[in-house]
Amino acid sequence: MEFTSYSGRKRALASNTARKAEFDEIPTISLLGEEEDLIAQLREACTRVGFFYIKDHGVSQATIDAIFDTSKRFFDQDLDAKNEVHYKKSSILRGYEPTAEVQTDETKKPDLNEAFNCGYQPDLDGQRQAEEGSTRAPIQSAMQGGNVWPLQPGFKAGVAAYYSEVLALARRLVRLFATVLGLPAHHFDGVVTHPGAMLRLLKYPAQDPKQPDALGIGAHTDIECFTILAQGRQPALQILNVEGHWIEAPPVPGTFVVNIGDMLARWSNDTMISTVHRVLNITGQERYSIPFFFGPNYDTVVHPLETCIAEGEVAKYDPVVAGDYVYERLAKSRISKEEAESKATLQTAVAV
Ligand SMILES: O=C(O)CCC(=O)C(=O)O
Numbered sequence: 134m135e136f137t138s139y140s141g142r143k144r145a146l147a148s149n150t151a152r153k154a155e156f157d158e159i160p161t162i163s164l165l166g167e168e169e170d171l172i173a174q175l176r177e178a179c180t181r182v183g184f185f186y187i188k189d190h191g192v193s194q195a196t197i198d199a200i201f202d203t204s205k206r207f208f209d210q211d212l213d214a215k216n217e218v219h220y221k222k223s224s225i226l227r228g229y230e231p232t233a234e235v236q237t238d239e240t241k242k243p244d245l246n247e248a249f250n251c252g253y254q255p256d257l258d259g260q261r262q263a264e265e266g267s268t269r270a271p272i273q274s275a276m277q278g279g280n281v282w283p284l285q286p287g288f289k290a291g292v293a294a295y296y297s298e299v300l301a302l303a304r305r306l307v308r309l310f311a312t313v314l315g316l317p318a319h320h321f322d323g324v325v326t327h328p329g330a331m332l333r334l335l336k337y338p339a340q341d342p343k344q345p346d347a348l349g350i351g352a353h354t355d356i357e358c359f360t361i362l363a364q365g366r367q368p369a370l371q372i373l374n375v376e377g378h379w380i381e382a383p384p385v386p387g388t389f390v391v392n393i394g395d396m397l398a399r400w401s402n403d404t405m406i407s408t409v410h411r412v413l414n415i416t417g418q419e420r421y422s423i424p425f426f427f428g429p430n431y432d433t434v435v436h437p438l439e440t441c442i443a444e445g446e447v448a449k450y451d452p453v454v455a456g457d458y459v460y461e462r463l464a465k466s467r468i469s470k471e472e473a474e475s476k477a478t479l480q481t482a483v484a485v
């Protein structure tokens with residue numbers, strides 16, 4: 134058996150069922166660790182597994198509990214209220230995704246989850262700084278546009294509180310990852326000022342264990358640089374390890390799951406690995422989760438870093454504008470090719 138992800142990579146699949154992870158198969162890393170040790174642990178996790186838990190991350194439990202509560206109240210509304218912010222009303226695929234409208238794995242049925250997506254806007258960023266006038270010509274990307282917000286009282290405030298805290302954590306991870314890649318810690322600071330960072334609220338129904346062709350979310354690799362995932366109480370996330378076995382990544386109180394996405398794999402010339410994962414919720418109960426997908430400012434040109442190309446090696450990927458890459462990948466599992474092609478802003482000149 135084989136699985137081909139959107140990035141074109143093929144991965145071997147040994148079987149279709151998941152087993153419990155062996156101790157240390159998905160490492161847990163404390164962010165309070167001493168810097169040198171922390172970098173060594175992150176290097177190991179990012180280059181060998183692509184998935185790990187972080188603890189002592191600094192995001193308050195009260196904020197996490199509040200966003201899960203906000204999420205539940207959003208999904209509890211009737212379909213008409215949720216469809217007011219349907220993602221097809223947004224030019225950049227933000228808003229509400231009803232169940233079975235997104236097909237992440239083309240070999241399976243559409244995903245069972247319902248979702249709500251929103252992206253960066255300055256009032257969600259507690260660390261925002263006035264930007265200095267840039268001298269370079271602006272690069273347009275296909276992700277130009279804004280969020281859509283439901284009318285639900287307290288929704289935006291609840292999202293903003295969580296988004297701001299998790300964004301600060303993401304910027305901290307960016308500096309640690311820069312160090313892991315042999316760069317100065319502040320190397321990426323200038324390209325994460327208004328980052329392509331998408332927060333996604335997810336609700337998975339309890340699925341029929343006898344219908345394995347429909348998944349909560351089909352097997353995939355994430356699009357952006359890395360994901361910080363808050364899991365609710367139900368274990369359902371599975372990751373495909375290097376031997377081709379599905380292993381469970383259950384929720385662990387006090388932790389987030391962090392995984393590397395395809396954009397950072399490209400940027401690091403595959404030094405960091407983007408690991409296939411899926412959600413199969415056969416717990417008999419509804420499941421909620423909240424991933425935060427972090428990437429650079431959408432106008433950033435991402436091409437393999439010199440420090441990641443060893444002597445005698447070549448860059449494995451062509452340059453991409455971050456926003457174009459994200460739009461193209463989101464569109465692939467959401468809208469028809471014709472709809473995507475008719476989008477005027479997609480005619481972006483890639484100036485390198
Ligand atoms: O819900 C989860 O645990 C994971 C969700 C996920 O993989 C995604 O939205 O990309």
Ligand SMILES: [Fe+2]
Nearest residue numbers: 353354355410
């Ligand atoms: Fe994912």
